[in-house]
Amino acid sequence: MKLGIYGGTFDPVHFGHLLLAEQCREQLELDEVRFVPAGDPPHKDRLGLSDGKARAEMLDFATAGNPDFVVDRRELKRVGPSYTIETLREIKAEQPDASLYFLMGADSLAYLAAWREPQEILKLATVAAVGRPGGISLDRDKVKQVWGDDLADRIHIINMPQIDLSATDIRRRVRDGRSIRYMVPASVEAYIGDRELFGNGGNP
Ligand SMILES: Nc1ncnc2c1ncn2[C@@H]1O[C@H](COP(=O)(O)OP(=O)(O)OP(=O)(O)O)[C@@H](O)[C@H]1O
Numbered sequence: 001m002k003l004g005i006y007g008g009t010f011d012p013v014h015f016g017h018l019l020l021a022e023q024c025r026e027q028l029e030l031d032e033v034r035f036v037p038a039g040d041p042p043h044k045d046r047l048g049l050s051d052g053k054a055r056a057e058m059l060d061f062a063t064a065g066n067p068d069f070v071v072d073r074r075e076l077k078r079v080g081p082s083y084t085i086e087t088l089r090e091i092k093a094e095q096p097d098a099s100l101y102f103l104m105g106a107d108s109l110a111y112l113a114a115w116r117e118p119q120e121i122l123k124l125a126t127v128a129a130v131g132r133p134g135g136i137s138l139d140r141d142k143v144k145q146v147w148g149d150d151l152a153d154r155i156h157i158i159n160m161p162q163i164d165l166s167a168t169d170i171r172r173r174v175r176d177g178r179s180i181r182y183m184v185p186a187s188v189e190a191y192i193g194d195r196e197l198f199g200n201g202g203n204p
């Protein structure tokens with residue numbers, strides 16, 4: 001069993017996230033991609049963050065109808081920062097025979113060395129890193145330079161069409177009353193409108 005684990009803040013989930021998950025599923029032949037919304041993202045300001053319930057419900061809508069995509073709420077129930085190493089240890093204990101793949105964008109890979117127990121993360125899971133527009137390039141030589149040959153083998157670079165979408169920009173658009181149509185699934189757009197998330201002053 002090859003299990004993809006995709007941690008993020010997902011405030012809100014957008015098509016950049018969904019394309020990343022689908023491309024990793026296909027290219028790595030994953031049996032399942034598990035979206036794990038962070039309760040308290042370690043390197044992010046919690047101020048203004050939507051509550052975990054709403055972020056997870058948006059993920060439910062975005063992944064509905066795709067049996068390969070699953071939402072895992074474990075980090076929302078945990079007290080304290082959502083450290084990835086804890087999540088990977090829990091999942092490995094539950095499914096010892098599964099090969100774990102942790103999915104992320106290039107910006108996350110650039111900071112992975114500053115995460116809690118990064119070397120242990122790479123021992124427990126293969127990292128699948130996907131390019132993201134905005135300057136941080138994904139380069140095999142750079143990865144080897146930072147991690148050394150052995151650990152670098154645990155980091156796979158996945159090529160896919162890059163999508164210049166971020167949750168920050170989507171929240172800003174909602175706040176400004178601008179369109180987010182085709183940036184997030186229609187069901188997520190409706191949820192944001194109904195709940196008046198992100199200071200929605202009248203999303204068209
Ligand atoms: N458009 C994208 N292309 C590739 N990877 C992405 C994209 N958007 C997010 N990711 C990756 O998905 C993971 C979770 O991202 P996150 O939920 O923080 O979304 P975000 O759009 O970066 O949010 P924010 O703008 O609030 O920081 C991270 O590893 C990030 O690099």
Ligand SMILES: O=C(O)c1ccc[n+]([C@@H]2O[C@H](COP(=O)([O-])O)[C@@H](O)[C@H]2O)c1
Pocket residue numbers: 006007008009010036037038040041042043044082083084085108114115116
């Ligand atoms: O474990 C850590 O030290 C750590 C530090 C920063 C980020 N993460 C995880 O990386 C994922 C993406 O984080 P973010 O802030 O880009 O949404 C999310 O699952 C976070 O919990 C994890």
